[in-house]
Amino acid sequence: MRMTFRWYGENNDSVSLKHIKQIPGVEGLVWALHHRSAGEVWPLEEVLEVKKQADKYGFHLDVVESINVHEDIKLGKESRDQYIDNYKESIRHVAAVGAKVICFNFMPVFDWTRTDLYKELEDGSTALFYETSKVNQMDPTELIKQITNSGYTMPGWEPERLKTIKNSFKAYEEVDEEQLWINLEYFLNEVLPVAEEEDIKLAIHPDDPPWPVFNLPRIITNERAVERYLAISDSPSHCLTLCSGSLGANPNNDIPGIIRRFHNRIAFAHVRNVRIYDNGDFIETSHRTKDGSVPIDEIVKAYHDTEFKGYIRPDHGRHLWNEECRPGYGLYDRALGVMHLWGLWDAYELVKQERSE
Template sequence: MEMSFRWYGKDDPVTLDKIQQIPGMLGIVSAIYDIPVGDVWPFEKIVELRQSIENHGLKLNVIESVPVHEDIKMGLDSRDQWIENYKETLRNLSKAGIKTVCYNFMPVFDWTRSQLDAPLADGSHSLLYEDEKIKGLNPLSGELALPGWDLSYQKDDLRKIIDRYQIISEQQLMDNLIYFLEEVVPVAEEEDIMLAIHPDDPPWPIFGLPRVITNKTNVEYMLNAVDSPNNGITFCTGSYGANPDNDLLDIIEAAKGRIHFVHARNVKWTGDLSFQETAHLSRDGSLDIVDVLQKLNEVGFTGPIRPDHGRMIWGEEGRPGYGLYDRALGATYLNGIIETLDKAEEA
């Protein structure tokens, strides 16, 4: 497996100089963040990003993410033009040597939490999701704005989009995803790009919006509907694992050969549809990370993996979930498991 690290570009307080010092670090997961959703990514800007990373002895091995325009998700007549733009971006990424693209199909909002600095017993703090608090929030009020959310919408536009989703069922949203994949996967095949859809986070509907990449059944449906090795998933332990009903090993088995990218993090279930993120170790959360990596190894996964959503420790301040210290500890922990699995195979 190829140990990798999320980097948010030149404005990220976690610099490439620091990331390259993490033992065993090979790849950088990044994106271009100043291009409006749906616009074509210029080849020159992709090369500039890649070069800045290679100058630090690392490689740009995953783009996370190329956002999908809401018109595509809603199935509007205008979606075809946005899909054509997406295809052109894939071509430019391939030309620049990028072969793995992570994306998601979550309506309006990306990953969602109710608190960004919830305390843990050891004095650190982390991301928390409390279902009752989320149910009591109005996403139009501005009281909750999270990293990863597209905040470019005007309130009236956002209200119209949310209202439109009220008449879109989960099956319709899945149909819109399949329409999108039927269009872009042939380009991915031509360009040798692995598309890796990220699960919905959390893996259930929020704010009255449908969500469809949530469990084994939906993953199998999506993979079978567009049956191509280039149509795959990002296996995120924390997203799928937030729901105790999801068997992570079963999902890996169902998607074997189609897992192109892995996010590894742990969560502790704290109540019905509620959880808090923890240190990566199996004993610190509700997920057995050793079992997960062993299963990934068993099905032959050798692609990029990154430690995801670390705690804030040792007084560090920064982007919630994306500090340096705990993610670096997570990478070292994951590398220890991976090396042990590799040694066992050699014995």
């Protein structure tokens, strides 16, 4: 596996490249132009500037997360073709700095949903929390205010695209899950040929959480959905970002089984642990298996057994030791997560060597 670390860019992240460089085994940055709105072309000069920053510390830019998909594409509006053309141009521009994987999602309106950005755990740390009853009862605009007041740009919750939130909800009254699948396939048929030309894998991220939120359709939610998605095309650029935390929020999802079944189509892996409560609430925890409900040890074993050579990163971490940071993306717990993943991997390597002797 190839270890990476998500970085939000200069002047937009509490974590510096100097800090990331000190985490053992991290070879690349997971990056994006977060100041660019969905649907905009990413200017080549701005992409090259990120490469200049990464080169200073010896990091590659193989993984982009994310070039956001404009809402008109998801809705299937007539205007989608212009936004798809812009997406193609952005693919070409990130290819110019060596990008190999583009992680993206097709979630309507919200890229992810949480009700508390700093819910306290028993040990005094805080983490992202999802409260089912609150989502079922609250006005989405109230949640928007809460998320966007975090002090950082929040991917998927950009103020400019949320200004039209009421119009977006109205538009989705005409789009059910099946229509969303149709719109997704249209998008893929347009962009996959360009991705192939540039030797880039387009790797969709599962829905977070993996069920409908605010009556909006969600489609990448379980093994059956992954199977349907991957059947859309046999292009080598048609791939999956396997997020253990997103799919793992539903205890019925067998994450190690999904990895073993689709391992040759997984281009990028997020490893995150969540603790699921009986009422459907969940909170993000450390990467240690016993701290949550997701079998992190078996997940890493599945990657090891299938000889996974793709990119991986520790996903959301807790907020530790009074660190002031972007919600879910501090330095300390994600660095601990890197070392936990390496520890598991190294242990499985040792067992493999001993068995071969």
